[in-house]
């Protein structure tokens with residue numbers, strides 16, 4: 223299974239580092255286990271009056287050496303272990319991010335950003351934390367237990383006594399078997415509720431402007447409150463069960479200690495054991511309680527981590543919807559015609575097609591206009607050309623090659639797409655425009671911004687092209703954002719340019735200027751232009767009118783006006799509106 227490999231591969235690649243960390247922590251516990259037996263011997267010598275000042279010094283130094291040795295070794299082992307955990311966390315996040323970048327728009331439209339953030343933050347941290355703790359605590363408990371057994375076996379302490387003292391501790395595995403799966407399912411519910419809360423917070427923050435303008439903060443608070451309540455309920459249910467589990471462990475430890483003291487005290491009085499042996503066993507039982515308690519914690523966090531790991535597994539197993547065929551080839555965009563044959567397309571899980579029986583051919587260098595009512599399928603057509611969604615095979619050809627057989631990188635390099643809502647990143651305006659190639663000279667960035675008629679606005683900004691945008695900087699107006707996004711598309715100078723309603727938010731004068739610039743810079747290159755305003759596309763070599771996913775009219779501006787159909791009435795309406 224791919225997902226399981228997320229952790230497995232990491233441990234495999236770092237096995238020697240883990241061996242080193244485990245060995246150092248193990249050695250620390252071996253040293254630690256010497257403490258009770260030394261104290262026991264000291265007690266016996268003290269009781270037999272055989273202890274000289276030199277002997278006391280000797281024992282003092284020995285115990286000091288044990289404490290120091292344990293501290294240094296344990297600290298060093300811990301450091302190595304946690305360092306490995308943190309490196310895993312960092313690498314896992316890189317791997318997940320890389321995986322996300324390969325997933326299609328469909329995946330992101332189905333899964334909220336909050337959920338993905340929860341994968342990246344909560345789940346990865348949960349796995350890291352529990353792996354690091356599990357290694358630390360399991361190593362400590364196992365080695366300590368083993369060395370205590372070896373030490374006791376080599377001593378003259380009666381076996382029956384040891385067995386009776388340890389007996390209550392043997393119930394721990396049974397408790398683990400009982401509580402484990404229950405804790406696991408509750409912790410999964412906590413993680414899911416956390417993801418839902420992050421999702422909700424993300425959406426509420428994203429829509430905060432709308433919320434405020436509609437003065438519906440209370441509704442937003444209530445919606446968010448519900449997700450928080452859900453986390454609280456799920457967390458409390460988890461805490462109830464894990465607290466019960468954790469409290470049972472020290473109780474069992476306490477019972478062992480009582481048996482040790484009562485039975486051991488009696489054996490000592492009978493002379494079956496020396497006082498030193500009694501002290502040593504008491505200290506050993508005391509010493510064992512903590513690691514056994516820790517094992518309980520490990521089981522708890524492991525349950526949580528395995529739910530997280532399961533979610534990460536499933537995520538990494540998702541195959542990107544858009545796959546490149548094995549023998550995909552690059553295209554020569556500059557000479558590439560676009561041909562669409564009988565294209566009918568339905569979005570995944572949608573009831574009816576968004577495009578039906580679309581057929582058209584665009585020669586290299588042509589300018590094509592697409593107009594139509596909202597929801598008529600204009601954007602969908604562009605997304606299919608880019609393979610943001612997959613068109614059926616045999617329906618879209620670029621340069622005579624089915625888009626399924628074109629290398630995705632080549633397809634997207636040869637097409638520049640300016641979407642309706644151009645997202646601007648929290649960086650400088652220069653980097654936002656030179657997004658496709660950040661190495662481009664400032665002169666190229668300036669040129670593109672002139673073409674998009676945004677140059678003048680940028681020169682008025684405090685730091686001109688170096689002005690920071692977004693969260694850490696300035697907010698541009700809708701029209702400025704749109705033109706910045708247009709400049710980003712133009713600077714790519716791709717053989718095919720797709721403009722999705724890219725001048726809708728500018729005034730008529732600026733629109734005219736942009737269209738004039740476009741005609742100049744795009745001469746000889748293919749441009750597909752979606753617009754609601756006829757003024758933006760009347761110059762096109764051909765215009766397609768879409769309605770409910772079908773081409774209902776096509777031709778030049780003049781031809782369409784002569785048809786006297788939808789286009790003509792739209793034109794009349796818009797002309798009237800202007801005059």
Ligand SMILES: Nc1ncnc2c1ncn2[C@@H]1O[C@H](COP(=O)(O)OP(=O)(O)OP(=O)(O)O)[C@@H](O)[C@H]1O
Nearest residue numbers: 331569572576594595596597598599600601602603
């Ligand atoms: N991701 C999606 N999943 C399901 N249906 C979708 C998706 N995106 C768009 N649609 C549907 O497909 C149809 C066409 O949408 P599209 O965005 O292509 O229209 P459009 O002509 O570009 O509209 P507008 O002018 O408003 O931008 C609409 O009915 C829309 O609801």
